[in-house]
Amino acid sequence: MIDLHCHILPGIDDGPRTIEDSLELAQAAVAAGTTTIVATSHVSWAYPDNSSQLIAQKVDEVNAMLLDLRLDLEVRPGAEVALARALDLTDAELAGLTLGGGPWLLLECPLSPVATGVEQGIDALRRRGHERLVLAHPERVPAFQRDPELLARLVDSGLLTSVTAGAFTGRFGKNVQKFARKLLAEGMVHDVASDAHSVVRRPPAVGPELQEAGLDVHQIDHLARAVPLAILQGAPLPPAPAMPVEQRGVLSRLLGR
Numbered sequence: 001m002i003d004l005h006c007h008i009l010p011g012i013d014d015g016p017r018t019i020e021d022s023l024e025l026a027q028a029a030v031a032a033g034t035t036t037i038v039a040t041s042h043v044s045w046a047y048p049d050n051s052s053q054l055i056a057q058k059v060d061e062v063n064a065m066l067l068d069l070r071l072d073l074e075v076r077p078g079a080e081v082a083l084a085r086a087l088d089l090t091d092a093e094l095a096g097l098t099l100g101g102g103p104w105l106l107l108e109c110p111l112s113p114v115a116t117g118v119e120q121g122i123d124a125l126r127r128r129g130h131e132r133l134v135l136a137h138p139e140r141v142p143a144f145q146r147d148p149e150l151l152a153r154l155v156d157s158g159l160l161t162s163v164t165a166g167a168f169t170g171r172f173g174k175n176v177q178k179f180a181r182k183l184l185a186e187g188m189v190h191d192v193a194s195d196a197h198s199v200v201r202r203p204p205a206v207g208p209e210l211q212e213a214g215l216d217v218h219q220i221d222h223l224a225r226a227v228p229l230a231i232l233q234g235a236p237l238p239p240a241p242a243m244p245v246e247q248r249g250v251l252s253r254l255l256g257r
Contacts, residue, residue: 001206001220002036002228003029004099005106005136005162005193008075008204009058012050013042015197022062025196026073029204034194036074037204038099038232040106040136043089044082052096055079076100076232080136082108083121094130100232104132106162109141118143119150122159134160134231137195139167139180148179155188160231162191165209165224166202181213184243191231192223219243 007015008025016022029037039059043050059077066073079097086094086107098105107125109118122133135154138144138161144151155161166172167180183189196204210220218241226238 001032001034001224002038002232003034003194003196003204003206003224004038004078004134004191004228004231005040005080005164006037006196006204007039007041007080007202008037008196009039009041009055009062012054012058013047015041019061019065021198023065023069023071024199025204026062026066026071026075028199029194029196030071030073032203032205033207034204035072036076036228036232038076038078038106040078040080040099042082042108043079043097044085044108046082050079052077052079052093055097078106080106080108083110083118083125086125086130087121091128091130094125099134102232103234104134104160104231105130106134106136108136109138109143111141113142119154122154131158132160132234134162134191136162137164137167139163139176139183140172145175145179151183151188160190160237161188162193163189164195165192165206165213166194168192168213168215169209171209181244185245187240187243189223189243190237191227193228214244 008022010016010019010022041050041055056077059075062075078099138151163180167176170177194204194206196202206224222241230237
C-alpha cells in the first residue's frame with residue numbers, strides 16, 4: 001500500500017519528536033502492509049520554518065535510517081500545505097512541496113468552525129497554475145460538513161480527496177464517521193491515507209482500518225494502492241470498483257447518482 005498522507009518526519013511538526021519515534025512509526029506502517037509513505041509534514045503558519053528544503057533533508061535522514069536497518073519502506077517528500085499558507089508561498093516553493101515530486105499538491109482546508117473563502121482561495125491557487133490539488137481529510141472540515149455541495153463542486157471541478165482511514169471506524173467521532181461513509185458511497189473519496197502522527201494516537205494502519213470498516217480487498221487496493229500510485233505518477237485515475245452503498249442524500253441528488 002501507498003500512504004500519501006503521513007507525518008513521519010521527526011521534530012518539525014506535531015508528528016514524531018525524535019528519529020527513534022519515526023522508526024517506530026515506520027515499523028508499524030510496514031507491519032500494516034505499507035511499502036511507500038509520502039512525508040506530509042505541516043507547512044502552515046503554525047510551523048513557519050518548514051520548507052521544501054527542510055522536508056527533503058529530513059526525508060533523506062529517515063531513508064538512510066531505514067536503509068541501515070533494512071526496513072522495506074520508501075519515504076518520499078511531500079507536505080500538507082495549509083490553504084492560507086499556500087496562498088503566501090511562491091510558485092516554485094509550492095512545486096517543491098508536491099506529493100512525491102509528482103504534479104499533485106496536498107492541501108489542508110481550515111478546520112475552524114467558520115471557513116469563509118475556501119473556494120475563493122482554491123480558485124486563486126488554480127489561477128496561478130496549481131490545478132492538481134488533493135484535499136486532506138475533507139471529512140473533518142466543518143465547512144464541508146455543513147455545506148457538502150461546496151465539496152461536491154470542488155470535486156466536480158477536478159480536485160481529489162484524501163480521507164483518513166480511521167474516519168471510517170469512528171476514530172474521530174460518529175459524525176465524522178457518518179460523513180466519511182457517505183462520501184465513500186457517493187464516489188467522493190479518491191484516496192485513503194493514514195494521516196499518522198504516532199503509533200498510538202494516530203497509527204499508520206490504512207489497510208487494517210479499511211478492513212475493519214468492511215471494505216473488501218478490491219476496494220482497499222483501489223483506495224490505498226492504485227489511486228495513490230496514479231497520483232504519484234501523474235497518471236489518470238483507474239476506474240473505481242463499486243463501493244458500500246449508503247442511503248441517498250444531498251450529494252446523490254446534486255451529482256445525479
